[in-house]
Amino acid sequence: MRTVGTQARGIRLPIINKGDDLVEIVAKAVVESSRAEGYQLNDRDIVGVTESVVARAQGNYATIDQIAEDVAAKYPDGEVGVVFPILSRNRFSMLLLGIARGVKKVYLQLSYPSDEVGNPILTWDELDEKGINPYTDTLTEEEFYKYFGHGAIHPFTGIDYIKYYKELVEGITIIFSNDPRAILRYTPQVLAADIHTRFRTKRLLKQAGASTVYGLDDILTRPVNGSGYHPQYGLLGSNKASETTVKLFPRDGEEFVNRLQARLKELTGKHMEVMIYGDGAFKDPVSGIWELADPVVSPAYTKGLEGTPNEVKLKYLADNMDTKENIEEKIREIIRSKDKNLVGRMISQGTTPRRLTDLLGSLCDLVSGSGDKGTPVVLIQGYFDNYASNVE
Numbered sequence: 001m002r003t004v005g006t007q008a009r010g011i012r013l014p015i016i017n018k019g020d021d022l023v024e025i026v027a028k029a030v031v032e033s034s035r036a037e038g039y040q041l042n043d044r045d046i047v048g049v050t051e052s053v054v055a056r057a058q059g060n061y062a063t064i065d066q067i068a069e070d071v072a073a074k075y076p077d078g079e080v081g082v083v084f085p086i087l088s089r090n091r092f093s094m095l096l097l098g099i100a101r102g103v104k105k106v107y108l109q110l111s112y113p114s115d116e117v118g119n120p121i122l123t124w125d126e127l128d129e130k131g132i133n134p135y136t137d138t139l140t141e142e143e144f145y146k147y148f149g150h151g152a153i154h155p156f157t158g159i160d161y162i163k164y165y166k167e168l169v170e171g172i173t174i175i176f177s178n179d180p181r182a183i184l185r186y187t188p189q190v191l192a193a194d195i196h197t198r199f200r201t202k203r204l205l206k207q208a209g210a211s212t213v214y215g216l217d218d219i220l221t222r223p224v225n226g227s228g229y230h231p232q233y234g235l236l237g238s239n240k241a242s243e244t245t246v247k248l249f250p251r252d253g254e255e256f257v258n259r260l261q262a263r264l265k266e267l268t269g270k271h272m273e274v275m276i277y278g279d280g281a282f283k284d285p286v287s288g289i290w291e292l293a294d295p296v297v298s299p300a301y302t303k304g305l306e307g308t309p310n311e312v313k314l315k316y317l318a319d320n321m322d323t324k325e326n327i328e329e330k331i332r333e334i335i336r337s338k339d340k341n342l343v344g345r346m347i348s349q350g351t352t353p354r355r356l357t358d359l360l361g362s363l364c365d366l367v368s369g370s371g372d373k374g375t376p377v378v379l380i381q382g383y384f385d386n387y388a389s390n391v392e
Helices: 022-037 051-058 064-074 093-102 124-130 141-148 161-168 180-185 198-207 253-268 314-320 327-336 356-368
Strands: 007-011 046-050 061-063 079-083 105-110 173-176 189-192 212-215 245-247 273-277 377-381
Touching: 007 022, 007 356, 022 046, 022 051, 022 253, 022 377, 046 051, 046 253, 046 356, 051 245, 051 273, 061 064, 064 093, 079 093, 079 180, 093 105, 093 161, 093 245, 105 180, 124 141, 141 173, 161 173, 180 189, 180 198, 189 198, 198 212, 253 273, 273 356, 356 377
Parallel strands: 046 273, 079 105, 079 189, 105 173, 189 212
Antiparallel strands: 007 377, 046 377, 061 245
């Protein structure tokens, strides 16, 4: 019996620049790593490539001025209410600068006690103490200070987001509410800056009579004055690249993963799966921050990664066998003969059917990290094995 199940390895690459042949670089790096480290490549191994290097190789960047040009075209009256941005210097500060440069007046509505992905500016204890109901109460900046005696301070970074955003944009008006329609007291022209709840936000605003409603996913969906773009996600998934530019989410992902899969087959003879991954879909239990600030975990993947796991719960089987005699072989036989769809079956309880790409992308994100590990490619082996696999 094979003694190792799933393994994930971070694969180092050289620094990737615009125009690099990323397919060739990644394919050769995986093959050279297997030779140097002495491991074999197999059918159904998975190669994950971080969205960052795909976008870098594509040169999918935009400047503040290019963002401003698109915003100005969409909000010709010169004002906009921006609702539900995430509290992030990396994710939103450059976008706010571009938005503000495209109009004369910005109203900014922040959710509380935390943003969409869990970045907190207040505690529930503070809300309870002051008798504030975040589901119904809208606060001005002055009321926020009056009730809580401090700014919108992130407890982990120490950034006061009231002060920070007001320093970025002169004359900005900030309010706090979890009802997107609250912004309509200030302007009927709105930009939804949320990620996963954006469709509901847009719907509520339109139903409430907003005259203009766009989302971040509607900005830079096409090139503007030579900019990068993303036809589906626009500015969603973007990150600060420099003091004047942002890197956008990579586009044409299906073409990339299919080409890389084909090149790996040429070099190794193995049919491997390939995915592009961004943020993992997990929530930190201490900070309460949900990692997923990208619109999806995986914007592109090969066909073999479609679907969800179909697994039995090994602990449940072990606890409910009639006899402990030959228990390993009995469990293996149950695994071998399991139905193709176990949804709703007691035998699969506790095996939440999340999408394979969300699970794998989260694993890739944890392995590669977001700092200085230098491993933007992750090789996952044995993921599709189970307790009944490779048994003599």
